Amino acid sequence: MTAAGTARHRAQRARRMREVVTPEGIALPFTVASRAARAGALIIDFIILFVTAIAMAIGAFYLATSLALDGTAGGEEAAEFIFVAYTLIWFVLWNGYFLALEMGPRGATIGKRLAGIRVAARDGGRLTPEAVLARNLLRDIELFLPLALLISASSGEMGAAGIAGAAWFLVFLLFPCFNRDALRAGDVIAGTWVVEAPRASLADALSTGGAAREGASTVTGAQYRFGEEELAIYGEYELQTLEGVLRDGDPETLEAVHAAICRKIGWNPGRGDERAFLEAFYAQLRARLEGEMRFGRRKADKFS
Structure with missing residues (x-):
């Protein structure tokens, strides 16, 4: 990286520095995660979920087909039960992945850990389960509903009202671009933000004497x-x-x-x-x- 690039990187990082006073009255510095880091973490998490879903689907299809074709009594019913169970497991996985990992002590999914970021409370206090639940319940509204409406609008299947609705929901999708802390709508409601996190390993020892x-x-x-x-x-x-x-x-x-x-x-x-x-x-x-x-x-x- 050139000197100009390094200076530019430092300037961008400085703009993301924040100071929060904790409930104990201590001022702590935080660095807000970049939008690129958040997007990268989300992509990694979705890849993990979709690869898991495909592997589960292949396993469920193989097992259900084997049961349906082996000619034993109740084979077709068992195959139907497998597909129902797969649907339920996928629903739990899709909704529970983010909740379980962000409620953990690290406050981060696998994607966020790899990107070096984590979810934190904006008041400097403890990240509560209620906050994690609130921010994740809005993910489908913020991400998938706007994308679905935009796809429908681009295909010509929606009228003027549908296009206006798609534009309204697009505001939720692009909300992180409209504020300096890159907050999602879910972050605003939950009182959270995503910040850079220290690596899991302990840093080099501080050189102190006395x-x-x-x-x-x-x-x-x-x-x-x-x-x-x-x-x-x-x-x-x-x-x-x-x-x-x-x-x-x-x-x-x-x-x-x-x-x-x-x-x-x-x-x-x-x-x-x-x-x-x-x-x-x-x-x-x-x-x-x-x-x-x-x-x-x-x-x-x-x-x-």
Whole structure:
């Protein structure tokens, strides 16, 4: 990539940067996912669904044909039952795929994971099942109904009223192009957005000294040793958020995060030594999460 291309990419990314104040009063930075990343993730998810549907259809057809042609009593009824069962399973898969994966701790379907994006609440709080359900119930209205109406309109089978209806529903299809956060209509109703997500693997360790290495403050000499219960509260997402806060080094943000963690774990170490406390907490939380990962256990965030 040329220097001009790199500068342009950085400028585009900067325009997608947002800051959200969480219910705990902490300002967290987010990067809104690009429209291209969202479209790519959706295409991957649909490919997965359609390949699964074709494989299921082939298996159901083979089994039903075998039962219908083997001449045994009830073979045709069994074949009909297989096709009914296939229809029901496909309905559950089509509607449950997005719901089940986005309600998970990562808040992302397979396509979104591959694209490096995830669904998040716009208020910085927890992504609720109600929000995931609301945003996904509108997908057919936003995507497939406009496409079906447009196909019908292009074939000449619709009158003026039908064309006007197709144009109205096209607004839903193109809604992400009309707002700076690339929100779907479902996102607006559910209070969600799609943001860039940290990769599943932990980032390179933050280079810190003092408390992070020794667990002691070079300013006050205080010892910061955290127990299992205190470290078990947070997961990888919070670790990476804390790393970003430490790298940025903004004093007000350090104080806010320090106060939030202290409230959460029941500590009261006082003020003036926030960075040493956070460096120690970061180092010990990271060590704990990496130890858990060696045994195949992962904690995506504080809600999992």
